[in-house]
Amino acid sequence: xxxxxxxxxxRFMDPATAVLYLVPAAAIxxxxxxxxxxxxxxxxxFDVRMGRLRGFIGLAHYTRLFQDPVFWSxxxxxxxxxxxxxPLSLFLALFAAVLLNQRIRxxxxxxxxxFLPVVTSLVAVSVVWKWIFHPRLGLLNYVxxxxxxxxxxxxxEPRGVFDMIAGAAGWTWWxxxxxxxxxxxxxxxxxxxxxxxxxxxxxxxxxxQNIPDQYYEAARIDGASPRQMFWRITWPLxxxxxxxxLLSTTxxxxxxxxxxxxxxxxxxxxxxGTTKVxxxxxxxxxxxxxxxxxxxxxxxLVLFAIILSLTLLQRRVVExxxxx
Numbered sequence: 545x546x547x548x549x550x551x552x553x554x555r556f557m558d559p560a561t562a563v564l565y566l567v568p569a570a571a572i573x574x575x576x577x578x579x580x581x582x583x584x585x586x587x588x589x590f591d592v593r594m595g596r597l598r599g600f601i602g603l604a605h606y607t608r609l610f611q612d613p614v615f616w617s618x619x620x621x622x623x624x625x626x627x628x629x630x631p632l633s634l635f636l637a638l639f640a641a642v643l644l645n646q647r648i649r650x651x652x653x654x655x656x657x658x659f660l661p662v663v664t665s666l667v668a669v670s671v672v673w674k675w676i677f678h679p680r681l682g683l684l685n686y687v688x689x690x691x692x693x694x695x696x697x698x699x700x701e702p703r704g705v706f707d708m709i710a711g712a713a714g715w716t717w718w719x720x721x722x723x724x725x726x727x728x729x730x731x732x733x734x735x736x737x738x739x740x741x742x743x744x745x746x747x748x749x750x751x752x753q754n755i756p757d758q759y760y761e762a763a764r765i766d767g768a769s770p771r772q773m774f775w776r777i778t779w780p781l782x783x784x785x786x787x788x789x790l791l792s793t794t795x796x797x798x799x800x801x802x803x804x805x806x807x808x809x810x811x812x813x814x815x816x817g818t819t820k821v822x823x824x825x826x827x828x829x830x831x832x833x834x835x836x837x838x839x840x841x842x843x844x845l846v847l848f849a850i851i852l853s854l855t856l857l858q859r860r861v862v863e864x865x866x867x868x
Contacts, residue, residue, distance in 0.1 A: 581848070588841040595835065605842035615843070617817070618825040619850075624725035625821055626797040628733040629740075633793050634786065636737065637744030642778075644745065645752045655749075659742035666739065670806035673735045674699065677807075699808050701727035702815035726818035728808050735803055740796070744789050751785030752778070783866045791858060798851050799823055822847050 588605055591598040609615055644654055661669060676683050677698035685695040704723025717723060755778065763773045801823040804813065813820030822843065830840025
């Protein structure tokens with residue numbers, strides 16, 4: 545049997561064999577990832593309307609894009625959305641994962657409940673939450689009015705939340721971006737955090753369970769409190785998991801579309817366009833406004849460059865604090 549073991553070892557160490565194993569995955573990535581990116585890059589230099597190529601126009605789409613105030617407004621709305629979703633998703637998922645990592649009854653049930661929204665169709669989630677936010681028939685406004693509060697126009701309110709809070713307190717607030725994201729966008733943020741938190745909880749749970757118990761036992765012997773053990777042991781050793789969740793959640797947040805379209809969608813992207821994120825703007829130009837696929841491709845590539853730059857910046861700055 546020694547010759548057979550040696551034959552298997554040499555076979556799996558053969559570079560040609562390794563390449564053959566990589567070919568199927570590489571082909572899928574090339575066809576469904578790299579080819580569309582290359583195609584969008586080429587199309588962005590042409591005038592393509594309603595599926596018809598009308599000619600080469602060079603950088604005209606990019607020049608028009610950077611001069612379009614609606615594009616910059618959509619970027620600002622996307623930034624508001626990302627700033628709302630990413631910190632909330634990380635904090636709530638970590639908090640829930642720490643609780644679920646304890647020895648409690650019905651632990652499997654709680655883990656299942658938290659993960660159910662992840663496997664539920666995003667279309668179904670968006671439709672159900674749209675009814676929950678309904679100004680007259682919605683469950684949320686019913687609870688608010690039952691508690692003595694005033695019903696809100698959740699998905700129809702264009703005012704910024706900071707402006708609304710200041711107005712309720714009788715203060716004067718600044719207009720523009722300082723007014724904050726619209727209440728409609730905040731409602732979408734709530735849905736996105738609720739829907740995606742289960743996935744992040746599973747990732748954090750895996751990271752927590754990979755931390756050796758010996759560290760906690762030694763800390764207890766030294767008289768460390770639970771808070772000290774979290775900040776001195778759990779948080780540093782969980783940093784690779786936190787870094788991964790930060791990167792993935794940021795990338796996914798920049799690509800939000802489905803819940804925006806279904807909850808606040810046509811014709812202009814929410815009340816007075818206050819939920820028109822960049823991907824919705826891309827969809828509008830590529831499919832609604834005359835099918836200008838060349839311009840939509842330029843928008844997609846600019847968004848790709850922004851996400852890539854931000855990801856590289858996160859790796860450069862945040863990864864230095866990661867303890868592997």
